[in-house]
Amino acid sequence: MAVPISQMATVASYVLRQKLAGRKRYPLVLMLEPLFRCNLACAGCGKIQYPAHILKKDLSPEECFRAADECGAPIVSIPGGEPLMHPRIHEIVEGLVARKKYIYLCTNALLLKEKLDLFTPSKYLTFSVHVDGEREHHDFSVCREGGYEIAVDAVKEALRRGFRVTTNTTLFDGADPNSVRRFFDEMMEVGIESMMLSPGYSYDKAPDQKHFLGRARTRRLFRAILSNRKKHWRFNQSPLFLEFLMGKRNYACSAWGMPTFNIFGWQKPCYLLQDGYADSFAELMNDTKWDEYGTESGNPKCANCMVHCGYETSAVNDTFGSLRGFWATVKATMSTEYKDDGALAMLNEPARPVHSYNPLVQIESPQQETSV
Amino acid sequence: MSQNLNPAHNPDELEVAQGTHHDQLEGWVPQLASDAELRDAFEKAFDYRGDVTLTLKSGEKIEGYVFDRRTGKTAAESVVRLIPAGKDEKRAIPYSEIAALAFTGRDTAAGKSWEAWVRKYWEKRQAGEKNIGLEPEKLD
Numbered sequence: 001m002a003v004p005i006s007q008m009a010t011v012a013s014y015v016l017r018q019k020l021a022g023r024k025r026y027p028l029v030l031m032l033e034p035l036f037r038c039n040l041a042c043a044g045c046g047k048i049q050y051p052a053h054i055l056k057k058d059l060s061p062e063e064c065f066r067a068a069d070e071c072g073a074p075i076v077s078i079p080g081g082e083p084l085m086h087p088r089i090h091e092i093v094e095g096l097v098a099r100k101k102y103i104y105l106c107t108n109a110l111l112l113k114e115k116l117d118l119f120t121p122s123k124y125l126t127f128s129v130h131v132d133g134e135r136e137h138h139d140f141s142v143c144r145e146g147g148y149e150i151a152v153d154a155v156k157e158a159l160r161r162g163f164r165v166t167t168n169t170t171l172f173d174g175a176d177p178n179s180v181r182r183f184f185d186e187m188m189e190v191g192i193e194s195m196m197l198s199p200g201y202s203y204d205k206a207p208d209q210k211h212f213l214g215r216a217r218t219r220r221l222f223r224a225i226l227s228n229r230k231k232h233w234r235f236n237q238s239p240l241f242l243e244f245l246m247g248k249r250n251y252a253c254s255a256w257g258m259p260t261f262n263i264f265g266w267q268k269p270c271y272l273l274q275d276g277y278a279d280s281f282a283e284l285m286n287d288t289k290w291d292e293y294g295t296e297s298g299n300p301k302c303a304n305c306m307v308h309c310g311y312e313t314s315a316v317n318d319t320f321g322s323l324r325g326f327w328a329t330v331k332a333t334m335s336t337e338y339k340d341d342g343a344l345a346m347l348n349e350p351a352r353p354v355h356s357y358n359p360l361v362q363i364e365s366p367q368q369e370t371s372v
Numbered sequence: 373m374s375q376n377l378n379p380a381h382n383p384d385e386l387e388v389a390q391g392t393h394h395d396q397l398e399g400w401v402p403q404l405a406s407d408a409e410l411r412d413a414f415e416k417a418f419d420y421r422g423d424v425t426l427t428l429k430s431g432e433k434i435e436g437y438v439f440d441r442r443t444g445k446t447a448a449e450s451v452v453r454l455i456p457a458g459k460d461e462k463r464a465i466p467y468s469e470i471a472a473l474a475f476t477g478r479d480t481a482a483g484k485s486w487e488a489w490v491r492k493y494w495e496k497r498q499a500g501e502k503n504i505g506l507e508p509e510k511l512d
Contacts, residue, residue, distance in 0.1 A: 041508045043489055049421045049481040052511045053457045054437050143489060144505035173388055202389040205421055208486035209391025217387050264439040264455075264462075276418075277440045277453070304389035 002194040002234040004123055007102050014074045015320045025256040025285060027073040028313045030101075031271045033262035034059040034092060035081040040108050042142045044172055044211065046203020048081065055081075057263045061091040067261040068096055070281040077104040077128070077258075079271075084111040090118035097124045104128040106168060108142065112154035121162040128168045128196065129155050133175070133183045141172070152190065159191050166236050168196045172211040176351040177224035184233045194236035197222075197245070201272045201307050215295070218306050219247030220346065227343030229336050237308065239332030240315035240325070245306060246338070249318075253294025253302065257313020259284055269293045271309045273301055394482050398422065400475045407447060410467050414441045414452050416475075423457055423477030428469050435476060436463075480509075 011028070018026040037055040038048045048055070059067075068076055076096050083089050084107050096103050106128045119125065132141035135148040158165050167187050171180065187195055199222075202212035213221065222245035235242060243249050255270035265277035266284035273293065278284035294302050294310065302310075318325035397420055402413035417424050417438045425435045436456035443450045447467040455462055489506055496504045 037511065038508055041506045043486045043506075046481070048508065051421075051423050051437055051457070051477055051480060052509075053423075054455065055511055057455075057460075143493075144503075146503045147505075202391070204392035205481040207484035207489065210486060212389035212391070214387045214389050276442065 002236050006123060010074050010102065011316075012320070015316060019320055025254070025290070027071050027257060027259050027281075028316060029075040029077050029258045029309075030068055030071045030073040031258050031260040031309065032059075032064055032067060032076055032078050032092075033080055033260060034064060034078065034083060034086045034089065036263070037085055038080060038082040038108075039085060039110050040082070040142050040144060040147070041207075043208035044141065044170065044200050044203070044206050046201075046205035047079075049205045054263070058086050058088070059092075059261075059263055061088050061095055064092045064261075065095050065099070067266075067281070068099060068101060071259060071261070073259075074102060075104065076101045077106060079106040082108055082111070084115050089115075093119060093125060097122050100124065102126070104166070106130060108147070109151040109154040110147070112151075113157050116154075116158060116161060116163070119163070121164075123164070126164040126166055126193070127155075127158050128166050129192075130170075131155075131167045131183075131187070132169055132171070134179050134186070137175070137179060137183075141170070155190060155192060165192045166194050166196060167192055168198075170198050170200045171213070171221065172200045172208075173213050173217065174211060174351060175221060177221060178347055180225050181230075181347075185230070188232050188234070194234040196236050196308070197225075197242075198308050199245070199306050202304050203272070204301075212304060214304050215306060218245065218304075222246045223340065223343050224346040227338045227340035229338050231336070233336075238312055238315040238319065238329070239336070240318055240329055241308060241312045243328075243332060244311055244315060251311050251314035251318070252296050253305070253310040254313040254317060255293055255310050256285060256288070256290060257316070258309040272305065272307060394479070396482070397475045398477075398479050398482065402473055404470070404473060410447060410470075411443055411450070413473055414438070414443075414450075414467065417441070417452065417473060420475060420479060421481040422475065422479040424454075425474045425476040426452070426454070426465065426470055427472040427474075428465070429471045430469070434463065434465075437477075 035058045036048055036050055041048065083105055093103060093105065101124065103125050105125065107130065109129045112127065129151055131148065131151050132138045138148040139145050155165050184195060199213045199218045226242055226246050240249065244251050258271060259281065260267040260271040265279055266281055267274055268276045268278060268284060268288045269290065278287060291297060293299055295305065319329040320326065397416060402409065404410050404413060418441045420438065423435050423437050425433060427433050434454070434456055436454040438452055438454045440453040441451070450467040451464045452467065453462060453464045493504055
């Protein structure tokens with residue numbers, strides 16, 4: 001099982017209640033960012049670029065609980081920044097567990113091993129460890145040698161102590177599908193519960209502005225990775241969302257499904273794109289012009305996005321919105337092989353990034369930028 | 373779904389997402405003579421990842437990070453929202469009360485690039501360094 005039955009039942013009954021209440025927009029996952037500071041400076045991340053006085057700020061546990069109560073989503077994802085750098089993160093987790101929220105604490109795991117004592121294993125708490133592929137790929141992606149080893153070591157320790165652990169992998173242009181598939185095997189062998197996958201979002205504040213995938217490329221990459229799937233791979237994602245990534249179905253963005261709360265307030269419209277802040281969850285839901293976002297809106301900032309925080313709720317909505325969607329989910333859950341000769345052939349092609357590079361043998365000619 | 377979109381934004385055709393070109397705004401002191409200039413300046417201040425300094429018509433100066441702006445029909449109905457440096461509060465200030473705006477803080481999103489990181493990585497590797505990493509900036 002990719003997630004425990006109790007969690008599946010909680011989410012299913014919550015979504016059905018929203019449907020029965022006739023709610024067109026409802027939150028599924030609260031993205032709670034209790035701080036922006038991080039102990040990594042990844043090239044593809046546009047989350048941590050703030051003045052020092054902003055990076056030093058933390059949400060208090062009380063502010064986190066108020067946001068969770070106001071929002072009401074059954075799942076709370078805690079990204080950041082690096083949440084384990086928050087001095088009261090264990091209090092935040094405890095309070096959310098007491099509220100019976102299913103928590104995904106997203107961490108790069110550099111501090112996980114030393115912080116594990118602060119937490120108690122629970123069906124409500126999962127460490128979602130950011131690992132961007134095999135050793136070399138991960139280390140380069142997070143711009144730190146040795147990062148993979150630290151993360152995997154911490155994952156093993158967390159598993160040994162009885163915690164739920166998943167991985168969270170972001171893929172950029174140039175990702176090698178064969179390597180990603182080998183990575184899946186590796187993680188399943190380590191014994192994690194399941195894996196999450198996402199194409200990187202084109203953050204305009206990220207240092208790397210060259211390796212964001214367009215949608216056509218994203219679909220090809222995920223088709224190569226997720227077709228001809230191995231039976232033992234487990235994913236912590238809606239099977240229809242994975243089909244969306246593979247280009248087998250199309251969805252409109254439902255950014256309202258994963259609202260974000262951080263030190264500035266409720267972020268409009270989503271975790272990825274900042275277009276202002278609301279002071280309450282109700283204001284976020286009622287005053288955001290949702291039609292101005294999502295691929296179909298023509299908004300260039302949304303053009304390439306296929307990230308779960310915009311589209312996973314759409315997939316879940318599809319599951320519970322019609323018998324056809326429900327049947328498609330059942331089928332996708334039972335039959336996960338996705339035999340595809342074309343995708344197999346793609347695995348034999350060399351990975352061809354748009355901007356050809358190999359960091360170890362070819363450096364692009366010096367640019368004006370000199371600092372990192 | 374996407375037939376009417378500009379080809380550059382057509383999700384079915386996009387191979388790679390174009391990166392963003394950053395304007396050099398550090399040190400900029402915009403003219404705020406017209407309503408359009410005022411709105412444009414505060415849109416840029418909202419997008420800027422450094423502190424700005426506001427001089428109010430009352431003479432008060434506030435340095436801080438602009439995290440939101442809300443534009444109404446008039447300057448009096450439009451507000452900029454910021455967190456003053458070193459304070460634990462949010463302030464909302466109507467555009468009509470602002471005499472001057474200056475981009476005084478360092479743009480924390482500028483001057484960094486993947487190319488620069490690769491170059492530095494390669495230099496360190498050639499120098500025989502182990503455990504090469506890109507550290508976040510110190511906060512003190």
